[in-house]
Amino acid sequence: MSEATATPERVVPVRHWGRLAAGVLAALALAALLWFFATNDNIRWSAVGRYLFGPTVLEGVWVTLQLTVLSMVIGVVLGVVLAVMRQSKNGVLRWVAGLYVWFFRGTPVLVQIVFWFNIALFVPTITIGGFSVSTNTIVTSFGAALLALALNEAAYMAEIIRAGITSIDRGQAEAASALGYTPLQTMTHIVLPQALRVIVPPTGNETINMLKTTSLVSVVAAQDLLTRVQEISARNYLVIELLIVASIWYIALTTVASVGQYYLERRLSRGYARGRKRLTAGDLLRGLLPIRTTERRPS
DSSP: OOSTTOOOOOOOOOOOHHHHHHHHHHHHHHHHHHHHHHTOTTSOHHHHHHHHTOHHHHHHHHHHHHHHHHHHHHHHHHHHHHHHHHTOSOHHHHHHHHHHHHHHHHSOHHHHHHHHHTGGGTOOEEEETTEEEEHHHHSOHHHHHHHHHHHHHHHHHHHHHHHHHHTSOHHHHHHHHHTTOOHHHIIIIIIHHHHHHHHHHHHHHHHHHHHHHGGGGGGGTOOOHHHHHHHHHHHHOOHHHHHHHHHHHHHHHHHHHHHHHHHHHHHHTTTTSTTOOOOOHHHHHHTTSOOOOOOOOOO
């Protein structure tokens, strides 16, 4: 048969009925769960709406944001120092940095929060020269929470930054050395800027995790979001309603952080991901529907 009279190739769709069934069942289960909560007479949704933007709750949200930002800033700065120490040729610096990471990653952050809150039990006063001050005056509940979160985060950031540094080819540092760069200049001007592409994604994840980890400081009454809603529920006994309020705020904050992380990663990946297809709402929708592929018959 000549090419002019050949019949067009037939497209054979492949139907994935199991995938469709699983998607339908998941959607039904989610709808049933939402309906259960929405129609549950034991939950006073009016109270949720009333306290969601209450001044006390908003003050707790502000403290949570302060703890998150300050802890991450201190953790990143100290993490850079520890990561550079881990890469140092000085054995003592490597040992000290490794011991720090080992200790703070090996103990629960909740234990560290309680420890710093009770540090005045064995260090009652802080003396510098002839000046002396009570430890409780400096290490308040907020200060203890910040110390614990920041020092703990520094241990994790040190490993993240170290992984980013080691991902850069050693030839980069050797070339910088040949051009007359000092080790510090090589690290700050050559290695770290390139390592950001590896460091930023896990740092974003750590920030999102920190937003939720701040809820642990409620054990020392640091006046964060969870502490505030617990204080309110202790007075009006609306425990579930106030926990829903806190959950809504945590979800909202982590969502904003996730969006910021996405755009920051996208900006840093310019020049490395040319031609990458942009994710659209249609792509997300097609992930729930049967995918059709085309099969061509051999000519």
